[in-house]
Amino acid sequence: EVQLVESGGGLVPPGGSLRLSCAASGFTVSSTTMSWVRQAPGKGLEWVSVIYRDDKTYTADSVKGRFSISRDNSKNTLYLQVNSLRPEDTAVYYCASGPWAARIDYWGQGTLVTVSS
Amino acid sequence: QSVLTQPPSASGTPGQRVTISCSGSSSNIGSNNANWYQQLPGTAPKLLIYSNSQRPSGVPDRFSGSKSGTSASLAISGLQSEDEADYYCAAWDDSLTVVVFGGGTKLTVL
Numbered sequence: 743e744v745q746l747v748e749s750g751g752g753l754v755p756p757g758g759s760l761r762l763s764c765a766a767s768g769f770t771v772s773s774t775t776m777s778w779v780r781q782a783p784g785k786g787l788e789w790v791s792v793i794y795r796d797d798k799t800y801t802a803d804s805v806k807g808r809f810s811i812s813r814d815n816s817k818n819t820l821y822l823q824v825n826s827l828r829p830e831d832t833a834v835y836y837c838a839s840g841p842w843a844a845r846i847d848y849w850g851q852g853t854l855v856t857v858s859s
Numbered sequence: 860q861s862v863l864t865q866p867p868s869a870s871g872t873p874g875q876r877v878t879i880s881c882s883g884s885s886s887n888i889g890s891n892n893a894n895w896y897q898q899l900p901g902t903a904p905k906l907l908i909y910s911n912s913q914r915p916s917g918v919p920d921r922f923s924g925s926k927s928g929t930s931a932s933l934a935i936s937g938l939q940s941e942d943e944a945d946y947y948c949a950a951w952d953d954s955l956t957v958v959v960f961g962g963g964t965k966l967t968v969l
Contacts (some may be wrong), residue, residue, distance in 0.1 A: 749914070781903075786861070786949050787896070787904060789958035836903055844951045844958045845894050847915065849903040853961050 744768035744848045746837045751853030758827050760858070764820040764837030764850055772815040775842055778822045780833035781852075791822065791837070794841040800843070805831070827857045862887060864949050865961035871897060872969045876936040879964045881948030885915050887959050891951045893931035895924055898945045898963075907946070937967075943968045 750762040762778070778790040791801040791811040799811050810823040820837055837850040864882040871877040895908035906915050906925035911931060923934045924943060931950075935942055948961040 787898075787949075787960045788943075788962040789949070789960060792958070802957050803955075807883075842951070844891065844949045845906065845909045846896070846904070847906055849905070851903055 743779070744839075745852035746839065746848055748837045748850045748853035750833065751835065751855045753856045753858065754827055755859050756828060756857055759823070759825045760827070760855060761819040762822040762824065762835055762837075762853055764822075766818050766820065766837075766839070770815070770841070771813045771818050771820050771839070774839050776811075776813060776820045777838045777840075777843055777846060778811060778820075779836045779838055779846070779849075780855075781836070782829075783829070785833075788833070789843075793820070794827075795844075824855065827855070829857050831855060832857050860939065861962040862952060862955070862959035863950065863961035865946075865948060865964045866893075867962065868965050868967065870967040870969055871935075871938045873940065874940055875938045876934060877933075877938055877966065880933045880946075881933070881961050883931070883950060883959070885929055886954035887929075887950040887952040888926065888931055888948075889929040890953055891927050893924065894949045895931075895933045896947045897947065900944070904947065930932055938968055940968045942966060952959045960961070 745767045777792040834852040838846040840847040892910040896904040898904040911926040912924045
């Protein structure tokens, strides 16, 4: 059974950093496309970043230069390093997987990041 | 302002057929597949339709998708109370090199 379990969210002051993790089971993260999608409270879905099987990555302009996606194949885990956080980055961050970036077959339960002083 | 445009709300009565539109451009829906997601209150999104009109296993055939030019549509027939949710379209955008989502449509079953 495919499972994605996020962790690492929390309350952080503006300008702070976090590393979000997504532990995968039931498949290997290196064998498919892995993404992060976020959802601000009461708002719609916003795509954040993707890493393909060939290690190519793409990132939304709104977070480019501040957020970085990566994976550790030995731990079967996806990461999102989030730096220079702003209040508008407050959201539930979902880990996601699928054959390509816009088709997400599996979603994690999400981890909440709150940016506030 | 979302790159893909969806109506913010839609409604119908049980048993009715409802359609939700998703309008894009030549760089996203016009040249790539549209996908649809259902998000029930308080839960993670779920893939409903992929590649414009394909249903993952387990999705009832009451849900169908189509694409024409730079627009896509999601149709729900035989509306049920459990269909009350937010629905999002998504596609890859070749110009922006990002995934673009619609702003979401809140479906109310009256």
